Amino acid sequence: MDIRFLGGAGEVGRSAILVNDRLLLDYGMKSGNPPQFPGDVDPDAVVVSHGHLDHVGAISSLLSGDARPSIHWTPPTREFALTLARDTLKLHGGTMQCPFTETDVQRITQVSKTHGYRETFEVAGHEVSFFDAGHIPGSAHVLVDDGETRLFYTGDFQTAAQQLVSKTTARPDADAVICESTYSDLEHDDRSAVEDQFVESVEQTLWEGGTVVIPAFAIGRTQEMLLICERYDIPCYVDGMGKQITEMLMHHLEFVRDADALRRAKSHARFVTGRDGQRKRIAEQNTAVITTSGMLHGGPAMTYVPAVRSHPTNKIALTGYQVEGTPGRDLLETGSAEIDGRMMPVSARVEQYDFSAHADRNGLRSFLESYADEKVLVNHGDRCEGFAAELREDGYDATAPELGERIVM
Template identity: 25%
Template sequence: MKLNFYGGAKMVTGANYLLDTGNLKILVDCGLFQGSKFAEFLNYEGFPYNPSDIDYLLLTHSHADHIGRIPKLYKDGFRGKIIATHPTVALIKAALPNTLALLMEEAKRDGHEPLFREDHLINAVLLAEGANYHKEIRLDQETVIKFLDAGHILGSSIIEITCNSKKVCFSGDLGNPPNPLLHDPDIPENPDYLIVESTYGSKIHEDKQERKNILEKVIDETVAKGGTLLIPSFAIERTQELLYELNEMFSKKSLPDIPLFLDSPLAIEITKVYKNHAEYYNEEALRLINSGDDIFDFPNLVFTKIADESKQINTIRGPKIIIAGSGMSNGGRILHHELRYLPDSNSAILFVGYQSEGSLGRRILNGDKKVSIFGKKIPVNCKVFSIGGYSGHADQKFILEWVKKINRNQKLKKIFIVQGEIDSAEILGKVIKKELNIETIVPGQGDKFTLE
């Protein structure tokens, strides 16, 4: 077998891996490069393989940096089969139209053709079929695949590919347990080769109780000053986790009596998908639902789906909370709110997810005193906060323990470290090698390996 790294190598985004079994060409993920202008440029380059030669595209989950180039793959000739868990198929149908809208905005702004058209998106999604966790799917006489629970977002998967008794395991994005909604990541059994993410490979998160304490503190401080709290949030998973915990705060009467707006049409649609797939939740979330609690809704929460409703938010005087996309402030309605509230010293912005190098969110988080939004230089006078514990990604400590459990029978031959900035990937690789004495490799873009 040959393993090729065409995205997510020495960078967080653009996940795209090609496994050639000799009989089948199997892609794992086909995501957008995100963050800097250079990253956006990479999306428009041709694929380093012929898309029409690809037999299967397997998806670990539905975030844009793992699915965003699927319609381009179709546009360039792919007609194979797409396989993902049932929730992932539902989520890509909801998420990809939003990706197209953002790409069209970008194309109009920069004066070039969009990455793909709506017809490419529609036809690509028709190739997708759903799979269940833990059930083997035979692709040919030699190759079997299985989806395991990654605990990252609804339907997220660790993918096992077994061919001629060799097992290759792709971690996808690993969850950051304990998750208020989802199960902990599964432990794959005896893979020979492991491809593991490293987004937070050099960091240790705050514990979950600490993140709740920080959230309450940030809300209380902002409300006391009469300001507005902005929370740029990813529409998938992060928003639902926030709603769950804000609902919990409301039930315990620790949430101030102020309006809270979910100003994201995509997040509203995604929340509906979550409600339709409750069977994937963990026991505690199911217990709350069965008791009659709507875990994603509570008094004072307002869903603003259409543009006019979004504009009305700015007419609301006094303190308020606005959750809006995109999570890295690269587009979406959050930009309009940042334009208004970043200069306000009484207001605050709270980041609850990873901010790619080069993204607007990263620049704000790094302390830039002025940022550019819609071509205007905007002063950043508001308070800036970040909660690492809200990350949907496992930290170094969890990844190391997860790999140790996988290698309990000492079957692992090599570990490839991906989906992290270079320092993060290299630090994680050194830690794993020191602890387990297994060869670790941080592959670069275009690197190819023969799996013996």
Template identity: 30%
Template sequence: MIKYINYGGADGVTGACHMLNTEFGNILLDCGLFQGRDRKIYSNLEMYFDPREVDAVVLSHAHIDHCGRIPILYEMGYRGKVYGTEATKLLSEIVLEESSKIFEEFSGESYKLFNLENVQMFLDNYVKVDYGKTTKILDNVFIELFDAGHLLGSASILVKIKDKSVFYSGDIGKLNTPILKDPEKITGADYAIIESTYGSLEKHESNEFFDEFKNIIINTLKRGGKCIIPSSTVGKMQEILYLINDIFEENDLKYKVYIDSPMSSKVVDIYEKCKYLYDEDAQEKLNNGDNPLDFTNLNYIITKEESIEIQENEEPYVVLSAGGMCEGGRVIYHLRKQIDNPKNSIILVGNQVHGTLGCRLSKGSKEIKIFKDKFKVKAEIYNFPSLSGHGDRNTIVDYVCSMNKKPKKIFLVHGDRKNQMDLRENLNFKNVEYTKFLKRYELK
């Protein structure tokens, strides 16, 4: 009999970690870092299981809340393989290296969860798996990966254990995300573990947001202000860049655009290498000789010195800077410098997790604290939660309902209770479980 146990990301959107105990071995699906409020409830250091008893790890995608505890597994004695796509390996390397540096820079030794050596062990043990190819990971255990449309290389995972199957959605992408294909539908499974981030949001606003986003950027630049866009370096930054490229080309804008993140040029190289994963629109641009991630006024800022130089610069510009929820990364320094100037705009994108500075700003805080200093918030603050990598409720419902083989039970994860309740109500399935942390579920 298979047992399913959740070790993170059951009732929150960070720390994703799911274990399948089987007679053929123990399989871990993702092992992500707890962040924001979740970090105060759950420990990143206590794994809640013995990593030496895990036989294989399958990774859905390269976001830190899905891959961030894998190096800790190696630190704690895990010596097995990690399975995932090529793009996930390349992007995880960047994400994990960047995190280990942020730990050192912002949190000191006390919060140093893993080091570059642990990251190297993860890379050495990584096995690349293509979408749609059934791959043996243990005796009698096979996996198949499907494009989840959430991040370059992101996958939903079907685990086949002898005559049973368990499906894990990972993070399900939003339809029409720049560069990415839409989430690939699957035929079904005996059991399904499904994400519920936007279970309460029936539908993302689609076109209106782009016009508003465009107008904010143009108006801010024309009044001599700066647009500061905090963004995670991997995925989100490239999607926003794609939109900004469109805005600048359409309106023939001559202002400078900076990408201020030490890792960003490496990420673009990975996108270049994995362009076979691009959606049709992005492929078409490439075929016409227009790289959607490059344009005349774009500048990559790699060193700290260059970053300080542009912060001092009086000219209007757009800067995309690392640190999507304003909890760390270079964007902190841009905020310190620019947040008290009413000419500037801070444009938040995607889901701002509770307990983060990004969340406080999105809720209208008039004064914020960065390190030990207080700052008045005079810049205009905008929030675009729909510029998110996650599908809305309609997308998830459609995704689940399109399975020919209906699961005997659906486990909802990766969302708070309100989102899970709203999703459950709309799923039209009898057997839907609000997954509980550490509870053992028998999959017969």
């Protein structure tokens, strides 16, 4: 088997792996100004692990020429990918920062094929199976068999259960594993303890008469926050792309942990229309607002944060990792953030909670115990070589491929 790393090697973002020059695993974009994309490629088919921008963000560009590779994914991943592609067009369409057009996005529907978990399908001369990765709804580990070698591509995964999705339990036999390593140097706090701290903090702010703005990623994190708010009867609004994603998931409830709980959470929340100054009125209410963007670089958060920033009774509760250089990271480190081109000091309390949908150091190690005798290729992380070296010390055959590197097995 011939494996080429076109993106996501030694970095988080623009994941793309080419197998036997025919089958492409993921084709994402790395957010930034300007965004970054993987190397050019002309595959026979594409298999997508899940619907986050760093794994699906550049898929449409594969259809910009005459090529029409088939695209294989779970039903939620297809819907997420189309939504993200249209959002990218809205933000960057018609500029050098967007390598595809609306026509390319429309072509996705012509070549798309959806599959469920543990269904084996043939594509580009390979047998492929999806397994639940426990990351977001529809996220998948991908098992690829070319008749000689079985490759297990983990995609992004979580070994601890979330409110929205169950943890990964799949450990199929494989000869080699491409393993993500996002949090290979970190141990997450106990999930239930994080929830308890978050709920106590939000309830305290509401009791004091304040407003809580909860920036959250649209796919996965928004729904996780809705489930927690409903479970603890916290009054909340939801705004931004998370509204659309939540509605979409109502048609794919077999991919969530508890369909009834998600229905209740959706009914419990109030969806913001954004008309006639509604957001500014909501920001003055004694309530929680779950809104995009999760790192404060766009979305309705650009209205809510300035509206609540001046009063220390209010709170901004960040629910995920804040990448260096983003307004969310600046706010955590300096108490100020650049919002819509203006540097704003924030007097509202700022807190961060680790609701990660990725396995931590212990989760990664426990997962890889099932593959102690197989070849491990470490990718999707800021310290891939460091993690691979730690694995080698413990007897693993582990390496961290570099960007553009080709591995032959």
